[in-house]
Amino acid sequence: EDKVVQSPLSLVVHEGDTVTLNCSYEVTNFRSLLWYKQEKKAPTFLFMLTSSGIEKKSGRLSSILDKKELFSILNITATQTGDSAIYLCATYTGTASKLTFGTGTRLQVTL
Amino acid sequence: GAGVSQSPRYKVAKRGQDVALRCDPISGHVSLFWYQQALGQGPEFLTYFQNEAQLDKSGLPSDRFFAERPEGSVSTLKIQRTQQEDSAVYLCASSRSRGSMNTEAFFGQGTRLTVV
Incomplete structure (x- = not known):
C-alpha cells in the first residue's frame, strides 16, 4: 500500500524563523510529489516536483525532491503569521489516478 | 467558474438521513476527484x-x-443512511489532465458534514 509520511506533525516557531518540513514516501510507480497549504478547508497548490535535485522556488517557499532517498523537503524562510497552516504532501503514481496524502504538518507562526 | 465550487459549505444530518454534496469543477477540467478528510x-x-x-x-x-x-461537469456525492463515522470534510478537486499525468489538482472549499 502506498504510504506518505510527514514530519514533524506540528511545529511552533517565531516570526522570522526558517522552517523545514519533511515528507517521505513509499509508493509504487512514483510519478510526482505535490505540496499543498491548507488553511481552513481548501488545500491550495504550492509545488509539483517530478525530478530529483531541482529546487522549485516561490517567494520565501522552496522545495526539493530526492528520488533516491524517497523524500522531499519544503523550506519556508523568514516566516510570517500568514504562513500558519497545515502543509500537506501528496504523491501521484502511474498506477492509480489519485493523490495519496500524508497527515500533514501543522505550522503555527507566533509573533 | 474561476475555481472549484462546493455546496453546501456545512451540512448537519441526523443519523440515518441521506445527504447529497455538490461539486462544480473548473470549467473544462477533465478529471474530478472526491476526497474525505477526517x-x-x-x-x-x-x-x-x-x-x-x-x-x-x-x-x-x-x-x-x-x-x-x-454530463462530465458537475458531480454529486450521495451518502445514504448517514452514520456518525461519516462526519468529515468532503473535498472535491479537478484537474485539466487525465488521471495521474503530471498536472496539479485544484481543490474546492469542501463540505463539512456533521452527523448527529
Whole structure:
C-alpha cells in the first residue's frame, strides 16, 4: 500500500524563523510529489516536483525532491503569521489516478 | 467558474438521513476527484471521474456512498443512511489532465458534514 509520511506533525516557531518540513514516501510507480497549504478547508497548490535535485522556488517557499532517498523537503524562510497552516504532501503514481496524502504538518507562526 | 465550487459549505444530518454534496469543477477540467478528510488527517481518496466515466471508486468506504457526474461537469456525492463515522470534510478537486499525468489538482472549499 502506498504510504506518505510527514514530519514533524506540528511545529511552533517565531516570526522570522526558517522552517523545514519533511515528507517521505513509499509508493509504487512514483510519478510526482505535490505540496499543498491548507488553511481552513481548501488545500491550495504550492509545488509539483517530478525530478530529483531541482529546487522549485516561490517567494520565501522552496522545495526539493530526492528520488533516491524517497523524500522531499519544503523550506519556508523568514516566516510570517500568514504562513500558519497545515502543509500537506501528496504523491501521484502511474498506477492509480489519485493523490495519496500524508497527515500533514501543522505550522503555527507566533509573533 | 474561476475555481472549484462546493455546496453546501456545512451540512448537519441526523443519523440515518441521506445527504447529497455538490461539486462544480473548473470549467473544462477533465478529471474530478472526491476526497474525505477526517479531523487531524490528510485527505483520503474516495473516487475519480474522467469526464462522465467513473474510473476508480476504490476509496468509497461502503455501498452507502455513491457518486455521479452524468454530463462530465458537475458531480454529486450521495451518502445514504448517514452514520456518525461519516462526519468529515468532503473535498472535491479537478484537474485539466487525465488521471495521474503530471498536472496539479485544484481543490474546492469542501463540505463539512456533521452527523448527529
